[in-house]
Amino acid sequence: MASSGQTIITGIEFGTDKICVIHAMPDQNGNIEVLSFASLPSKNSVVKGTVIDQNAALGILKSVLEESEKGLGWKFSRADQQVYFLINGMHVSSRFGEGTVLNCNADRKITEAHVRKAVDNAKNLAISTDMENIQVYDSSFLIDGTKRTFNPIGMIGEKLTAIIHIIFAEKKRIDMVQAILRELGFEYGYPIFTPLADAYGVLTQDERSQGTLLFDCGAGVCSYVLLYKEGVLLSGAIPVGTNNIANDLSIALELPYEFCQKFLRESTLKRLRDEGKNYLEYKVSSGGVDKIRRIPLDSFERVMDLRQRETFSLLRQELERAKMLRYLRNSIVMTGGGSLIDSAPAIMMNVMGVPVRCGETMNVTGALSSFRNPMPCYAAILGLVKHAAALEEDSPSGGGLRRTVVHATDQFLDGLKSLGKAFKL
Amino acid sequence: MMDNPASTSPGLARVPVGKALAVGLGGCGVRILESLRNNPRAKWLVTLAVDTDGGFLAGTHADAVINASADWNSKSSAGCGGDVIRGERAISHERANLKEHIRGFSLMIVAGGLGGGTATGGVRTLASIAREEGIPAIFLLTTPFSFEAHSRRKNADDCLQEIIPVADVVLTMPNDLLFSTLPPDTPAEAAFAASAREMANTVAGIAAILRCRDLLGTNFATFMRAFHKRKASCGVGVGFAESSDGLDRCALALTRMLDSPFLGGKEAMKRADAAIVTLTGGPDLELGELKRSLELAAGVMPKGAEILSGANICDEAADSVQMTAVIFQYAPESRPEPLAARTSRPAAEPAVPSSSGEEPPLPFSAASDNAEEVELGLQSYDKGIFEKLPSVRFREEDLDIPTYQRKNIHIDKGS
Numbered sequence: 150m151a152s153s154g155q156t157i158i159t160g161i162e163f164g165t166d167k168i169c170v171i172h173a174m175p176d177q178n179g180n181i182e183v184l185s186f187a188s189l190p191s192k193n194s195v196v197k198g199t200v201i202d203q204n205a206a207l208g209i210l211k212s213v214l215e216e217s218e219k220g221l222g223w224k225f226s227r228a229d230q231q232v233y234f235l236i237n238g239m240h241v242s243s244r245f246g247e248g249t250v251l252n253c254n255a256d257r258k259i260t261e262a263h264v265r266k267a268v269d270n271a272k273n274l275a276i277s278t279d280m281e282n283i284q285v286y287d288s289s290f291l292i293d294g295t296k297r298t299f300n301p302i303g304m305i306g307e308k309l310t311a312i313i314h315i316i317f318a319e320k321k322r323i324d325m326v327q328a329i330l331r332e333l334g335f336e337y338g339y340p341i342f343t344p345l346a347d348a349y350g351v352l353t354q355d356e357r358s359q360g361t362l363l364f365d366c367g368a369g370v371c372s373y374v375l376l377y378k379e380g381v382l383l384s385g386a387i388p389v390g391t392n393n394i395a396n397d398l399s400i401a402l403e404l405p406y407e408f409c410q411k412f413l414r415e416s417t418l419k420r421l422r423d424e425g426k427n428y429l430e431y432k433v434s435s436g437g438v439d440k441i442r443r444i445p446l447d448s449f450e451r452v453m454d455l456r457q458r459e460t461f462s463l464l465r466q467e468l469e470r471a472k473m474l475r476y477l478r479n480s481i482v483m484t485g486g487g488s489l490i491d492s493a494p495a496i497m498m499n500v501m502g503v504p505v506r507c508g509e510t511m512n513v514t515g516a517l518s519s520f521r522n523p524m525p526c527y528a529a530i531l532g533l534v535k536h537a538a539a540l541e542e543d544s545p546s547g548g549g550l551r552r553t554v555v556h557a558t559d560q561f562l563d564g565l566k567s568l569g570k571a572f573k574l
Numbered sequence: 575m576m577d578n579p580a581s582t583s584p585g586l587a588r589v590p591v592g593k594a595l596a597v598g599l600g601g602c603g604v605r606i607l608e609s610l611r612n613n614p615r616a617k618w619l620v621t622l623a624v625d626t627d628g629g630f631l632a633g634t635h636a637d638a639v640i641n642a643s644a645d646w647n648s649k650s651s652a653g654c655g656g657d658v659i660r661g662e663r664a665i666s667h668e669r670a671n672l673k674e675h676i677r678g679f680s681l682m683i684v685a686g687g688l689g690g691g692t693a694t695g696g697v698r699t700l701a702s703i704a705r706e707e708g709i710p711a712i713f714l715l716t717t718p719f720s721f722e723a724h725s726r727r728k729n730a731d732d733c734l735q736e737i738i739p740v741a742d743v744v745l746t747m748p749n750d751l752l753f754s755t756l757p758p759d760t761p762a763e764a765a766f767a768a769s770a771r772e773m774a775n776t777v778a779g780i781a782a783i784l785r786c787r788d789l790l791g792t793n794f795a796t797f798m799r800a801f802h803k804r805k806a807s808c809g810v811g812v813g814f815a816e817s818s819d820g821l822d823r824c825a826l827a828l829t830r831m832l833d834s835p836f837l838g839g840k841e842a843m844k845r846a847d848a849a850i851v852t853l854t855g856g857p858d859l860e861l862g863e864l865k866r867s868l869e870l871a872a873g874v875m876p877k878g879a880e881i882l883s884g885a886n887i888c889d890e891a892a893d894s895v896q897m898t899a900v901i902f903q904y905a906p907e908s909r910p911e912p913l914a915a916r917t918s919r920p921a922a923e924p925a926v927p928s929s930s931g932e933e934p935p936l937p938f939s940a941a942s943d944n945a946e947e948v949e950l951g952l953q954s955y956d957k958g959i960f961e962k963l964p965s966v967r968f969r970e971e972d973l974d975i976p977t978y979q980r981k982n983i984h985i986d987k988g989s
Binding site: 196197239387388389392393396397399400401402403406425426427428429442443444445446447448450451452454455456458459462463466495499500 | 698739956988
């Protein structure tokens with residue numbers, strides 16, 4: 150149990166399927182102990198990863214928070230809490246920023262100060278007024294405009310260019326969440342893009358170095374991040390998720406949507422196939438008479454396959470468009486409920502041509518019995534705690550990120566070191 | 575028929591790893607299998623005939639037979655009447671049985687004619703089983719004649735659009751092309767027999783390529799690499815020659831290979847960017863013959879073309895040689911490659927030189943690329959739970975509309 154001197158991180162996920170709250174405590178080694186966890190269905194207050202009904206989301210989050218705090222076993226002021234929330238959806242986008250610094254040192258050796266200055270310059274990228282920077286990660290550095298490196302410190306050069314990956318989101322969407330958090334007594338919440346949180350939790354150091362794509366397949370939206378040499382090369386979202394698969398099945402086979410959701414969640418296709426069945430028997434009542442409908446399992450497979458293949462093909466196209474496919478050298482790690490669909494890894498491998506695995510958050514202990522679904526479903530919120538812990542550790546003000554409320558975003562960004570450093574837990 | 579002793583799966587399950595299975599799907603596929611039986615170089619292939627027409631299957635001599643019924647309840651074996659949905663349902667109904675028959679093989683070659691019910695409806699199930707079982711699968715499918723009903727051509731095109739992303743390798747062979755090599759006064763029955771024979775030769779030839787692991791290696795990975803490198807048009811040629819045919823049996827096999835209707839002629843080989851060429855012979859095959867044959871074949875290819883050579887010795891090919899070539903003409907790199915179109919597409923027209931002076935397409939070319947019909951936006955879509963939500967478009971497409979609706983694919987709802 151946490152003592153009064155230890156940092157407790159509150160993580161919040163506004164998911165299309167559920168709104169979750171986690172209270173967890175990180176240790177010095179990057180492990181996290183889950184103290185309490187609670188979740189409730191989001192009931193259409195969140196669509197495709199984005200909060201659209203502020204009041205409904207507030208009501209649900211209030212109940213979830215109370216339940217999670219009850220699980221903690223003691224009361225504390227929310228205003229003193231460090232809160233991080235996952236942000237996802239099509240309003241989140243990313244781009245590269247480029248900043249240059251000249252090295253006037255006599256020995257022409259690049260120092261940490263040069264790197265920091267180049268990164269700062271790269272951050273000063275003009276963006277639309279309705280957008281807000283939420284995270285910045287190192288991508289790579291160019292020395293004298295020609296030599297690309299991922300760690301320039303100690304190298305010789307006259308000009309250092311930092312190429313950074315900036316993630317930004319619609320200001321009004323962030324403000325909406327901040328308003329919800331203020332209403333519930335928190336001072337400020339720090340947004341983290343979902344796939345980056347996932348990446349913190351599930352990727353090994355080798356995977357982060359060798360070119361790995363993290364693909365979070367959620368209920369409403371799929372989001373991804375490509376990591377190479379511990380830097381972020383590409384991130385984004387595709388507005389489809391497992392709800393689309395259930396919806397396709399429901400329309401194609403004239404079945405209730407809820408039945409199709411259950412069909413997916415319980416891996417019914419695999420179970421029936423393992424039993425040697427070729428069709429699903431579905432009872433329908435017509436004019437008071439019960440009738441059995443026999444629906445070929447191949448029809449289920451076909452509808453699911455078409456949707457999944459299309460989604461993964463769109464992902465491939467995004468990588469090709471950004472000319473990043475060549476950096477996908479190691480593997481793809483899938484998380485989220487969509488990764489649990491039996492056919493998903495095989496189809497992904499078929500489309501992308503690299504090994505695929507399902508990711509679970511590493512080094513997590515504590516109140517794990519509160520997680521009712523398989524662990525890949527919680528990779529994002531568990532990764533959020535790990536990411537937050539890394540940020541807290543890296544912040545110049547130690548555990549005092551909360552004190553940067555006045556110019557929260559800018560100072561938050563200042564508090565971040567590069568992903569490369571942050572990832573080296 | 576069902577009472578064929580080999581039609582029970584346990585016998586086939588004992589087939590050692592390294593064996594290939596040739597599946598004849600539908601009436602055309604079963605005819606090809608029958609022709610394959612008469613090919614001495616294909617004796618090593620295990621054959622499985624699958625059709626919905628029990629009467630048609632009665633005369634087959636395949637190692638195993640599956641009579642799929644298009645009806646869930648009555649088990650009727652009267653065929654599916656060219657209905658793709660009934661064909662799909664029939665093959666889907668036999669999925670567990672098919673899986674038992676396919677399991678344990680290291681390669682599956684599926685032959686069939688698209689446009690009708692059984693093969694058009696069933697190839698996807700076979701591709702799905704192959705993927706599930708991890709068995710490499712090659713689909714050799716004929717496409718309907720240009721004079722046949724539009725619905726048959728559309729069935730074939732729709733099927734190909736769907737099967738290409740799912741299957742490892744799909745080779746389509748236009749019936750028009752095959753029959754264009756026969757004189758017009760050829761009796762129809764003989765023409766169809768020749769068609770089946772040529773397809774059987776192609777099946778045997780492809781199987782031989784992948785069997786070549788003895789002397790010079792070409793395997794399925796080589797095959798896949800060549801196929802998936804870039805979007806390509808391809809052709810297949812097979813030529814046999816026996817010792818009794820003359821002194822230079824290898825040169826004769828090469829000549830016959832170049833005359834193969836599915837290769838597209840010597841000119842097609844001269845334009846190819848890459849080729850897989852293999853020579854299969856008996857224990858009497860000499861090193862000099864092997865070297866000269868592969869050199870002769872390479873000599874036909876343009877300079878700089880990538881040539882993957884293979885050679886194999888098998889007892890069944892004693893006193894004879896078989897030369898097989900799969901040639902690839904890659905699409906220009908500047909043209910963006912649609913992900914769905916991996917290798918082959920239905921060829922709308924036979925390979926004849928175009929009047930504009932452009933290079934004529936290879937037999938299995940994407941000739942239909944330039945002839946796509948413009949679709950009028952009159953189709954209504956059902957978005958289900960997303961109906962009342964604001965539409966989110968991604969790359970100009972409303973992804974909330976079910977994929978199968980946007981791709982215009984019919985799904986069997988069952989009964």
